[in-house]
Amino acid sequence: MAISNVSFDTLGPFLVWQFLIPVAAGWAQSILYSIFIRAGDPKPQPGTPRFIKHRRNILIAIYAAYFAFTIYEVDFNLQRSSNAYNDLGVPLDVDESALNTRFRRLTIRYHPDKIGPNVDRERANDFYVHLKRAKDIIMDPVKRFAYDRFGPSIFAQCQSCLTIKDYTDSALLTTATTYGVLFIILVGANALGFLTDGSYWRYLGLLAVATFEIRTALRPDYPTFLSKYLNPFVARTNLRPPYLPFQIITILKKAAISLTQFLGLLMPLYRSDPQHAAKTNDDTEDTRHKQLDRLSALVAESNKDANRLLELESVPYRDNERAKGELREALKKYMVQNVVHQEKEVRNAMGEVMMRRRTGVPHGAVGTK
Known part of the structure; x- marks a missing residue:
């Protein structure tokens, strides 16, 4: 499963x-x-x-x-998942006296010997055992340290651990193994030509999350942004219960994976062809000659088409060479003024030329500078 x-x-x-x-x-x-x-x-x-x-x-x-x-x-x-602090209804900085007071109240309410006759005693006993186990974790400084940073899975992962160093070494070994395997997979995929888009962001995200997780495991206090900014904010707004370090690590891992996927898929969208990677620029002399040949052939073919159109339009004036010539000149003038001059690049070029010619000329004068 x-x-x-x-x-x-x-x-x-x-x-x-x-x-x-x-x-x-x-x-x-x-x-x-x-x-x-x-x-x-x-x-x-x-x-x-x-x-x-x-x-x-x-x-x-x-x-x-x-x-x-x-x-x-x-x-x-x-x-939605179980949390020792939330289940007991105590804050993250609860001390031993406040925790004992709170647990006595919960005992009066949930102890199997004090519940009503219509309640499932087996389920009530299991819930009370769960509350007692949560209290024991928070009461023990070593287990509390491990729980806050590594989550409840650390106790199943390291059942023989007794000190903070034992729990930290076990967690760091798992972290190093996990990130090492991911790093090897990324390097191998890049070497084979896979996952190349956004590879820089993948390595950066992997390094950032690994650094944060190792820092959290080695320091006795909570991360600064968590204790001074994020948790006070959620406490004031009542959006959710305050975060524990292992919860933030879980969210950061998911965010890093999703963000690298996002960036890796975003980069190809800004290429000229979103479906294919950008091709290298082949700017050799042979390529330029081939492009010029293709352009010359295109211009020659366009001239042929233009001459055929002119001949077709001048069919009614076949016997009148003078009228035929005037028609051709009129058509050429029309094409230049109404087609070529309408192009954006042509208008911009003409405007720049006119600006250069009149630069420095007194107002009202017709100059050619």
């Missing part, structure tokens, strides 16, 4: 990032076009710059929404 859960937790988000979101983006783009483009108006065709821009914006919006959802999901699951 645990293996299936791990597999789903690992493969599920990967399938969503890589496959489901692109499919959803295609559906969303079709629906948005049907809503915002009037019937009869042309829709952007796949492969056009406008279509690619719309697809990129939709993908970014969906990726960002799913990234926020993954963070909310892991935080929601942490709130």
Whole structure:
């Protein structure tokens, strides 16, 4: 069961990032076009710059929404899971006296010998044992240190641990093994040409989370941003119970994985062709000659088409060479003034030339400087 859960937790988000979101983006783009483009108006065709821009914006919006959802999901699951402090109803900085007082009240309420006759005594006994185990963890400075930083799984992982050093060494060994395996997998994938997009962010995220986890394990106090900023904020707003260090580490791991997926999928969207990696620039002399040959052939073919059109338009004046010549000149003038001059680049070039010619000329003068 645990293996299936791990597999789903690992493969599920990967399938969503890589496959489901692109499919959803295609559906969303079709629906948005049907809503915002009037019937009869042309829709952007796949492969056009406008279509690619719309697809990129939709993908970014969906990726960002799913990234926020993954963070909310892991935080929601942490709130639903068992927490020694929350189960006992005590703050994170509770002392021994306050803890004993609180547990006596819970004993009066939940002890199997003090509950009503209609309550399942077996379940009540299990819950009371759970509360007592939580109290024992918080009362013991060594177990409390380990619980706050590594979570309840540390006690099953290191059943023979007795000191803080034992728990810390066990946790650091697991952390080093986990991040070492991930690092080797990333290096191997990059060497084979996989996961190259956003590889820098993957390594940076891996290093950042590993550094934070090791720092939390080695220091006797909570991380500064957690104790001075995040927990006071959630306490004032009553958004949720305060965070323990192991909960923050769990959220950061999920956030790092999701963020590297997000960045790795975001980078190809800003290439000229979102479906393919940017190609290297082949600017050799042979390539330039081939491009010039293709351009010359294109210009020659365009001249042939233009001459055929002129001949076709001048058919009615076949016997009148003078009228034929005047028609050709008029057509050329029309094409220059109404086609070429309408091009944005041509208008900009003409404007720049006029500005250079009149620079420094007195107002009202006609100069050629």
